[in-house]
Amino acid sequence: MAGLSISGVSKGFGSVRVLKEISLEIEDGEFLTILGPSGCGKSTLLKILAGLETQDSGSIFLGKRQLDGLRPKHRDVAMVFQSYALYPHMTVAGNIALPLRMRRLKTWQRLPLLGALLPGTAAIRKAIAAEVSRVAAALGIDRLLDRKPAQLSGGQRQRVAVGRAMVREPAVFLMDEPLSNLDAKLRVQMRAEIKELHRRLGTTFIYVTHDQTEAMTLSDRVVVMADGEILQVARPQDIYADPCDLRVAEFVGSPKINIIEGRMHRDGLIDVAGLRLPVDVTAAAGARILIGVRPEALGLAEPGSNDVISGRVRLIEHMGSDVFVHVEMPGASGLFVVRLPLERTSGIQLGELLELGLRPGQLLFFDADGRRIRTSSSVTRIERRAFG
């Protein structure tokens, strides 16, 4: 048992560079999620860890052991596939037993009929059967052992795939979007089961997903990837509250973060949507600044306050306890989404001009390249911009 260390891993397919110098330290027993849009290279990275793909450069260590060039079966890693990849002609028991059969039985011992007659085979087979039923019992599929995968529901197949990975007791579990083929209700349930499984086994889990909810709920740490690069590695709450890149801020959070464009007036002052924000930001006068506003970082403006931006209401979505109000805002890309508690939205009409108060401490600033501009002291005072 040891941590996994990835350093400088690159991979290209033809002229496309899928992974660019990926380096990452994963602690022993950690639940790490690799989150990113499709095509960002997250699955390729997982396959390189499993040994199913070979990186062009860089190296991978599991503890002190270098994994590069080792065949998948010698890496002490197990993988759960998005499609489950169960062998359709084998029973559930056969599927779960296969990794052990391949490891413990010699080729001639695996032969049908003849293999069973060879000395030693019976004892090994018995031991394998015992472990299969132990794993199946732990996953609650012990009554399905004689079924074929085609006779199982999605959730049951998922458990069999996990069982096939568990039975080897690997040092690292790799999971490639394991929940994306399940319906919404089952996904929530299986999410909880995977979390529980991780807690029980205490093994390192590396979990690839494009679903931010899975990433946020399951992980100790989240790796956000885009375009073959790691954008940020952080705890789930920090990924949301303290993103280091505009792409991270945009990918994480639902509804999506609102982006409004501003200009540097001079050091310490940004002009945005008719306001002049005093911010601890240094940049050339006239530089483009992108301001990220989470939907809950806005509230209805208090009467008489002047830290107010206003826009026309275009859409009202009731979500139960909360209401998403979509507002047309000058300078914003697309509609601005504001999350308001239900009791405060009773009077709001479509087409109405809504005044919104900024919650200054919760604004995120990015430069024109999308890099986060950190502010030591956040907005202290907002003044109406003097026109003319």
Place this chain on the structure above:
Amino acid sequence: MMPSSGISGHAAHAATSGPARLKTSVIDRFSEPIAAYLFVLPGAALLTILFILPVIAIFVIATTNWTFGSANLSFVGMRNFREVFADSVFRISFLNTIVYVLIVVPGTIGLGLLIALLIEARQSLRGFYRAIHFLPFMATLAATAVAWEMLLHPTMGLVNQAFSALGLPTANWLRDEKTVLPVLAFIGIWQNLGFAMVLFLAGLKAIPIDLYQAADIDGADGWFDRLSAVTLPMLAPVSMFVVVVVAIRAFEVFDTIAILTQGGPGRASEVLLYTLYRESFEYLRTGYGAAVTVVFLGIIVTLTLAQVGVMEKRVHYA
């Protein structure tokens, strides 16, 4: 298929129409099934004229002593069938056919699978190898049979010349009772190989890559383990289909026999379809020929039913 889908379409339609549409729905109730039957009519007519009626005719003729061209005939019951099973020519012909099928089917399946696996394992020239192996299946058999005749010629043929150059025993391949059936079977394999290969290639393409990757991780990464854990089981449905189709084609062997050997030497290459042809059209014993046809039909139908049964029960995974 068509009448039943027409009726179900009508039911769905009736369910959506309310009282306001009562008038149209009454008309629909009659016109939709009629339309459905009209659509089915051309196909049903062709099937009846070209297949069902001739089969019925065969069964009827098989119980008569009709000779082709003769103006009168009388019913003789099962006499033709008794004669068929008592006839030594038929027995030889039947056994030859079985031997032929038993060589052609495993040979075609084995070689077809091997070539498909080799082509699939190679990155380059796939299209070329696919094409050259598929060509014999496309070519006109009468023409290729003549080419084979040249190749197998006892003195001028390339086969004997090559064999003697290599110091191997030569033979008069098509005129020797011992070699004629295996040689014809070899030509049969050559001819069906491309068909089996193309189907196996399609089957191989349909195997999800995930399964091979799972097998790699599970430790089944040698060629034998990959083959036995993933490739062969996943090819089982397509293999079953190939076996039955190749078996039926092998049972139907006729052209090579008619062109190359005419069933000879002696009766060494007499097969069912050739016997049938000879009895019906050379000796003009149409009633007897029809009885042979019924037996032949029985074999083909049994094979097809066996395929359906096995497919449903054993090799259908999803």
